[in-house]
Amino acid sequence: MTLLLSVCVGSVSIPFSTTISVIWRGIWGLPLPQGTATAILLTSRLPRVLAVMLVGASLSLCGGAMQGLLKNPLADGSTLGVSSGASLGAVTAIAFGITIPKLPFAGTMVMAMVFAFCSLLIILGLAYKLDFSLSTNTIILIGVIFSMFASSVMSIIITFSGEKLRSITFWTMGSLQGASYTSVLVVLIALVLFGGIILLHARELNAFAVGEENARHVGVNVRRVKLIILIAVSGLIGVCVSIGGTIGFVGLVTPHMVRLLVGPNHKRLLPASVFGGGIFLMLSDLIARTLLNPKELPIGVVTSIIGAVAFVYIYGASRKGR
Amino acid sequence: MLRVENLTVSYGDLTILNNVSFSVEPGEWLMIVGPNGAGKSTLINAVTGGVPARGTVLYEGKNARAMKPHELARGIGVLAQSHFVGYSFSVEEVVRLGRYAYAPTIFSSHSGEEDAVKKALEQTGLYAQRRQSVLTLSGGELQRTFLAQTFAQDPKLLLLDEPTNHLDLVYQKQVFELIRAWLQKEGRAVISVVHDLSLARAYGTRALLLDRGCVVADGPMEQVFTDEILNRVYRMDVRDWMSRMLAQWKEA
Structure with missing residues (x-):
């Protein structure tokens, strides 16, 4: 429903029946009706809404997994520092005009993914060097320090970016404006692959959420599981950041909302977070597109505002409920 | 069932456990006792692989360190002293x-x-x-x-790290009675770290007394809980203190 609503509503409103008809015909390869509506729907709005939905689902899933793994309700994908690393990669690509021959759009994406992966290697390498057991506190601490470092380097690049400043700033605020079907496919593959790995570890995440020491006592291979989850989360975050920029609060707030509805058991929490994150980001994107029509707000700004207010409300409600 | 040989845990120059060796057989409830800082909780952690240690830990003849975590968990269960x-x-x-x-x-x-x-x-x-x-x-x-x-x-061996440390008398009794009932089934054993010497004496079948990371005594309760050994390790007259405590109850 949210998907259809998001596709129908925008600077140009398209009737519900036309939307259904165009999408249905598009899926089955039937002849499409001519007109602006079809063009807007299929070339601009549908890929964008699909990308938004998948990015929201992915970020929310990563947040849910990190909150369980680190037993910390304030954790999300960005806690690890990978998100900042990916942003640094993308900003570098924009500032220096790095592109891939024949695939000019993929420069930012590939650089973000490469930097996300390198960030993970640096963070885990440092954590391993300082603390053999890879304790969650060490990982959080190094993640925070790495984020600060990456942000500083990013600031230096932005300072010298000249006329690219505007596009960098807009990108860092998060935007899925120009999302294509290629982007949709890339996020879908990442969500199926990395998200699948995370979903398969729901029992282990339950054990971590109860306590890492307890997880070890009941027989969880804590180091191996932690590495698998961290790699899956950073892979997924890297892809999302490369496509949508830094979109804050989705990974932090959605799992909290969902936890109030379905409880903390990751067997229910993770799939529900996937749905919740998709819906949350589609609604945020809808607001971003329509609130100041014809101007458009960066989606990251909308999620942060809604997220901050919602978070205070949820936190207050959960404290009262205890 | 469990054999620990020359277990040593050290952080830099600081040695927490020094060449600790002991074994546990089915039906036994081994009480690990000793003053604060003796290395009791570290011993439990080292046996389960929670802290890096030198030495050998054999569970049913197999090197516990080489066992997969879930295989080890089928044999050894651990109850920590507190949970958050x-x-x-x-x-x-x-x-x-x-x-x-x-x-x-x-x-x-x-x-x-x-x-x-x-x-x-x-x-x-x-x-x-x-x-x-x-x-x-x-x-x-x-x-x-x-x-x-x-x-x-459903492990065969239960490791307890001061399981009733934060509990009042009713819960202390409940938890210890539950563990005693669990131990009745054939082939099971318990190792617990206990501060309270009265509880150790009441429920244990054997005791391992540690002081500053070393084994001072290991054997049946009556052999370990002697005036000479306890007074030396706790640096006070333990029997006199316990008797005075009991006397207060009797007078009341």
Whole structure:
């Protein structure tokens, strides 16, 4: 429903029946009706809404997994520092005009993914060097320090970016404006692959959420599981950041909302977070597109505002409920 | 059942455990006692691989360090002294985690899980509270929940690290009686770190007395709990102190 609503509503409103008809015909390869509506729907709005939905689902899933793994309700994908690393990669690509021959759009994406992966290697390498057991506190601490470092380097690049400043700033605020079907496919593959790995570890995440020491006592291979989850989360975050920029609060707030509805058991929490994150980001994107029509707000700004207010409300409600 | 040989734990120049050796056989309840800083909790952690240690830990003749975590968990269960659960899991969800070792992958069979969880909840008197959030439990109920988890894990050897440290007398008795009942089944053994010498004496079948990381005495309770040994290790007249405590109750 949210998907259809998001596709129908925008600077140009398209009737519900036309939307259904165009999408249905598009899926089955039937002849499409001519007109602006079809063009807007299929070339601009549908890929964008699909990308938004998948990015929201992915970020929310990563947040849910990190909150369980680190037993910390304030954790999300960005806690690890990978998100900042990916942003640094993308900003570098924009500032220096790095592109891939024949695939000019993929420069930012590939650089973000490469930097996300390198960030993970640096963070885990440092954590391993300082603390053999890879304790969650060490990982959080190094993640925070790495984020600060990456942000500083990013600031230096932005300072010298000249006329690219505007596009960098807009990108860092998060935007899925120009999302294509290629982007949709890339996020879908990442969500199926990395998200699948995370979903398969729901029992282990339950054990971590109860306590890492307890997880070890009941027989969880804590180091191996932690590495698998961290790699899956950073892979997924890297892809999302490369496509949508830094979109804050989705990974932090959605799992909290969902936890109030379905409880903390990751067997229910993770799939529900996937749905919740998709819906949350589609609604945020809808607001971003329509609130100041014809101007458009960066989606990251909308999620942060809604997220901050919602978070205070949820936190207050959960404290009262205890 | 468990053989520990020359276990040494050190952080830089600081040695916490120094060449500690002991063994436990089925039917025994080994009490690890000693003053603060003797290395009692570190010993439990080192046996389960929680801290890096030198030496050998053999469980049923196999090197415990080389065993897969879920294989080891089927043999050895651990009950920590306190727990902080951040999310509102139900009692049953926490107890169910005890069965992880029997189905470590999603492709493993979960047969027997329901019966084991139900039995563990009933044994610990938590069946009626199984849907209650662990965040709303008292300290004693929470400790019983984690004891139920270790019962569901169905290990042969139970390691307890000061299991009743934060509990009042009623819960102390409850937890120790539950463990004593659990030990009755053939082929099981318990090792527990205990501060309270009266509790150690009342429930233990053997004692391992540690002081500054070294074994001072190891043997049946009456051989370890002698005036000479206890006074030397605790640097006070233990019997006199205990007698004075008891006398106050008698006078009252």
